[in-house]
Amino acid sequence: MADDVLLEVNQLKTYFYMGGNVAKAVDGVDFTIKKGKTLAIVGESGSGKSMTSLSIMQLVPGPTGKIVDGAVKLSGKDLLKLSDKQMEKVRGNEIGMVFQEPMTSLNPVFTVGTQIKEPLMKHRGLSKSQAFQKGVELLKLVGFPRAEDTMKEFPHQLSGGMRQRVMIAIAMSCDPKLLIADEPTTALDVTIQAQILDLMKKVQKEFDSSILLITHDLGVVAEMADDIIVMYGGQVVEQATRRQLLKTPKHPYTVGCWKVCLA
Secondary structure: OOOOEEEEEEEEEEEEEEOOEEEEEEEEEEEEEEOOOEEEEEOOOOOOHHHHHHHHOOOOOOOOEEEEEEEEEEOOEEHHHOOHHHHHHHEOOOEEEEOOOHHHHOOOOOOHHHHHHHHHHHHHOOOHHHHHHHHHHHHHHOOOOOHHHHHOOOHHHOOHHHHHHHHHHHHOOOOOOEEEEEOOOOOOOHHHHHHHHHHHHHHHHHHOOEEEEEEOOHHHHHHHOOEEEEEEOOEEEEEEEHHHHHHOOOOHHHHHHHHHHHO
16 A cells, blocks of 8 residues: 555445345445545445445445455555454544434434544543533534534534534544545535535644545535546446546546536
């Protein structure tokens, strides 16, 4: 693995076994993410984008889903060879994830503060009071002027954009090397979308993290990505820098995607 590469995915295969049939959700995917850079995975629904990210995190829904082959190396360490207990230390600590639905990703019965404090106490060994103060700092970082009050509030008291900010704060709480953001601007209005993208760039710079961005939104790709891979049917059909792929897409599927997105 090159010194500037943080994540290397080689021939990743995740299949679902249902009633004698096999659905190849991720079928031999290869890509790398460089340190401090953003890689966007784009493609239509069902192309394998989100399942690729869940495979990296080893959160593939069972018992039908299974990672059957490949390697996922984070700083040279193959995550697929780790035990469940070892992988628990990676999630939230070395890799943070912003899930697709901010409305449902937060636990409605716990305060924002409780959910931010949990990874800090678990992975960093902070006391409750230390974790509370760190949580306040994180909420201020992601744009909450009333951070202490917000720590005591429940998710239903926050707007969709505010919940997404909380999710980013939780994901970045332990200074992860990699942030996975799965459709981070879905269901948000245009103004809030722009704020969330600006926030992600700010957080990336603050923590010097790499980002794996999963989206179908060409505007988000143009705003955020350094490199892009295009997925279709569980496979990567094209990979290039943002400039190359937006200016001169080569694969017919990519050309078709761009025409639809720009229509």
